[in-house]
Structures are given as C-alpha cells and as structure tokens.
Amino acid sequence: MRVLLPDSTELELPDGSTGLDAAAAIGPNLAKDAVLVRSNGRVQDLRLPLEDGQPIQILTTRDTDDPDALYVLRHSAAHLLAEAVRRLYPGTKIAIGPPIENGFYYDFEFPEPIGEDALERIEAEIERELEEGRSWEREEVSAEDAKRLFSEQGEDYKVELVDTAEGEISLYTQGEFTDLCRGPHLQDSKPIKALKLTGLAGAYWRGDEKNTQLTRIYGTAFFSQADLDAYLERLEEARKRDHRRLGTELDLFHLGEVSPGAPFWHPKGMVIWNVLEDLRRREDLRRGYAEVKTPLIFDKSLWETSGHWEKFRENMFLISDDERVSGLKPMNCPGHILIFGNRLRSYRELPLRLAEAGTLHRNELAGTLHGLTRVTHVTQDDSHIFCTRDQIEEEVLGCLDYSEYLYGLFGLEFRFELSTRPENRLGTDEEWDFTEGALRSALERRGLEYELNEGDGAFYGPKIDLHMTDSLGRSWQMGTIQLDSQMPARFGVTYVGPDNHEHTPYMIHRASFGSLERFIGILIEHYAGAFPVWLAPVQVRIIPVGLDHRDAARELAEKLDEFRVEVDDSDETVGKRIRNAEVEKIPYVLVWGDKESEDSIAVRTHGGEQSTKSLDELQAELRKASSVS
C-alpha cells in the first residue's frame, strides 16, 4: 500500500500498516513524538491501519496549537483523571469524559459527595501517574465482552453506553484502568507536560435533568507549562472584559438583591441603551415596521388562550388579588395578536409588521441568572409580522437582512442555527415541511452558513436563531426569527382574502438584538468597555490645565455641544485627570492650556495617541465617528 505525505511524496508501506508504522518508516523521532494521524480532515488513532492511497499527516507533540492534537492530549488526560478518581474513591462509577474546547471533563457518580478540596488531592494523584508514566493499549471487543467487563466492575453507565453504541466497540487501557472509548489516544502520557483541574460541577447523566446528577470534574492539559500559563493568563484577560465587572467600573448599571436579575441602569448605561433604541426605531421605520405598545399585565385567561398558562407558567410572575389572577407578560406576541385582531383585517394590509421594545418579565430558575446576559427583566426588540403563506419567504429574508445589518454595524461575529420540528409539536407534517422549507430556502437564498439544530424548534414552528459567544466563551442566543402557524389560530384572528373569505395569517416572531440587556452585555465585552465614539456615554472630555483655563474650556465645550462633552476642572493634576479619562475609556480627551487655540487643540484619543487639530478638523472627525452606520 502507499500513502501520500504532506510534501506530496508517496510512501510505500506493507499492507495493513498503521499510522505509527508510517511514522517509523519516515523516522524514529517522528514515531516517538507522534500523537495521531490526520487524513482527509479526519483524525485517526496511530494504532489503526491506514487506508491505501490516502494523504496522511502525522501530528506530533510539536503541534502544540493544533486543535486535533490538543483534543487527543486532553482526551488521554481525562482517562488519567478517571483512573486517579477510581483509585482514590473506591466505589465511584464513571460515566463519560470527553475533551472539550479548552480542556476536558469527566463525569462521576461518587459514593459520597466531594468538595472542591478533593481536586487538589486528585490532581496530585494524576501528577503521580504522570511521573510513573502511562501508555495506552487499544483493543477491539464484542459488545457482549464489553458489557461483561463493565458489569463485573459495576460500571452501569458504561454498560448503558455499550448498549447504545454504534459500530465497533473499542477499549483503551492504561495501567490498570480500562475505559470504553472510541479514541484516538496518545501512545503514552509523556506529552502531557502540564495539567490542571479547573472546576467541579453537577451535570445530569446524558444531559437530562430527569436523570441522576453526576459530579463533573473539569480540567485542562497542554503540551507545555508555558502553554498552560498563557492559557491562564488569557482567562485572566477575559475576566477583565467581563461586562459585570466593567458595568461597575464604568458606572453603567448595577444589580441589587431587592430585584434579582433586573438591572438598574445608571446614566451612562442609559446613553448606550438609548443609542440602541434610536437605532432600532430608525431601522424599524425604514423597514416598514409600525411601533406599538401593549400592556405589561394580562388576565390569566389570555395566557390560557395563548398556551402560556400551560407551557410557560413556571417562568411567569403572577399577581393575584381578591378579584383575579394575572400574569406579567413574558412575551409580546399575545398583545400584538390582539392589536391585529382588534378589527377586521384585509389581505391588502399584509404583511403587517408590528414592533415593540417591550418590557418582559421571566421568572427564571434560581441559579441561572447572569449579569445582563440572563435577566428576569427582559427588553426585547420584538416584532410580529402577520403575512400570507406566499409572503413568508420574503419576510424572513427581510429579517435576515435586518439582523446582518445590525450586527455588521458593531463588527460582531455570530452564527445562525436553524431549529426544526420538535417531538412535542402542533400542526401537521405537511405544515412543518412547508415552514421548515421556507426558512431553509431563505437562508440559502442569502447564501448563509448555518448549523442545523434538529428537533429544537418551538412547539408552534421552526426558527432561525442568531448565536454569539461572550468573553469567557459562553454561547448566548441573541436574535431570533420564528415562524408560527399556530398562535393566530389559537386567538382566532383572521384576514379577508381576495376571495372574500377569512383566512388565518401566518406570524413571524422576530427579534434582532434579542434582548437589549443581553445585547448590551455582549457589546460591553466586545469592546472591552472602550466604546466607539457613537456609543460612548461620554465622547469628549476637556481638561483645562489651570484655573485660568476653565472659562475657555467651557467655551470649547459649548462649541462641541452636538456631542456628549464634559469638562473636568476638578482640583487634580493634569496627569491624574488624563488617567481618570483613560480609566473611564473616554474616546477623546482635549487638554486646554496656554498653548491651545481654536486653530490648535491638543487631542488625545483613548489609548494615548496625541495630535493637534483645529476646531473644524476636530468637529468633522467627531461627526464622522459619532454617526451610525
């Protein structure tokens, strides 16, 4: 057999050769340092036979940044973790332990609960394993043998995994520890030069909260101590971007115990909020949305009609007095449907696009709140488009365009997900074929890449969600486009078609920012608090050098009053006031003293760059920087 090497040369090998054989044929050092084989984008264990005629690439311990090489390293590290836990805590059952982005974890069922201090002990045990050295043996067995092995060991979770496994069953053994595993793995533990256990958490077996909760131990591993140090440093840097921290430092908002999950917006945070609101209002107008406002509180009967009483009551804040039970709205759709249904509608009015930055309240499960990105007081830039079947695709395209335009303004990176019919759903299969097809077709017509999220749609229809990642790598759902063929029918709203008959409209739920709170949280992290001029709460700060310059500084501020300008004439040195402006991340600082005039203003931008500009030049520059789009 022969394989193709990355430099395009061919390598002749005996039939049935493995990746390790290939590496050895090239050189003994390569064989020693090899961690896995990559072929056509697929990774493969070194111990497995190669396919004839295929290109291969041997990854080694020197590929320290390669995600595949790191995955293998961390996967093997997870097995060391499991071995250590089993030795230290007899009777512990092991579940699964995959590599993940930035590390790995392993899930266990401990006989007794463990605390965080256990991590040190376990880490020490892994260090001991590393000093001793471990090597991995791969073995393929029948499902029956695998089940026998694991049931003898009392490893119920592994037995269950064998039952649901597809394809070959393979085992990896290191030392006295054998695990069910598809691989690939390292040859031995030498490449694991740095390892750290990073956390402890509860996690449900197979991700289902109805199952038993296991204890998950998180860790990470690298090919060198320097890489681990660099990773920890990056984490620390990311923490500095955390919007919760910056929200306090920049005096944008605060959260208080008296109203969990409901932000108090401070003046500076409110500036950003209003810039976004203005932007949204302008775009809604431009794109043919009509703004409405609907009540916060609705009688229970409305929620029964909408289905929220049945499906969403757990997440609703309820109010009751002697007279009646009401609920604070968790969504705007019922209100908008009531506006649509308030009088007879004609097909000539469609598509009817109603928009509202509505205040919603959602009583989230304790333990899920998170700064601005997960709140109980949610402000959605919500709109509902009532349209005919034929209009759906065009409207979805319009929503996609809206989202891409908005996120483009901020230079945000995001990804689309298409969620399709869930098991628990309303409507016929034909209906779902049509609605899913319409969303897919709109995505494809715009040439957008998207991930398919099968079975994750709403009970009333499929949806396209826009997802983003925060500074610590957590993924958040932002905007959403949901196609709904059920809600209008539940409310019995109709329009009169050209055939003079009544028809039920389709409804598209669309939010572009998603929630203003979450969006601002993400924005703070995206800019690390250093907002561009058009978003910055304070755009320009003027610092008079001495007492004599105060009046001139105020005059200058007046000439720049189309911008958000402040004069800092506090009794501090110039150096201190500059520092304060830098710490507050104000984009423009103007120092005004004896040397300055309207023809020559000392300009300092955030970060320290200095220049001299005339008032006209400065105004032109600021106008450009503060305009949206």
Add this chain to the structure above:
RNA sequence: GCCGGAGUAGCUCAGCUGGUCAGAGCAACGGUUUUGUAAACCGUAGGCCGUCGGUUCGAAUCCGACCUCCGGCUCCA
C-alpha cells in the same frame, strides 16, 4: 431547580486554627497645592462582617436555615 464555592467600608481585598479583629489601598470629604498627557501632599469620615436562629463566658470567625452572587448542569432572549 440541581452540584460546588463565596458574601467584611462605594470598589478591590486582608483578618476567618473563636478572646485589642473592625483593617489596607483606591474612591469620598476637608485643607495645602494650580497643575501640560496614565496616580501631588497632609488629614477626616465611613462597616449590624448578607439576614435570621443556634453553640459558647465570649462569634466576622463554629453550626443550621434563608437570601444574593460566582463556576457549572438544566432551561432560555
């Protein structure tokens, strides 16, 4: 809701093997200084040590419950 942590001045944190343990820096306030591109100097004030209960002669410190926050799981915009 579940698992593991944590809650001490406005902020960041020390004190937490029970007994001068109510502490520091920054911020605030007062005074001196009038400043030229990231921190002038001196002083003052500020805390029911998250809340409630228990153990003890004595609790910020030990125990319990609750609240909130942090890291995850689940759920979600």
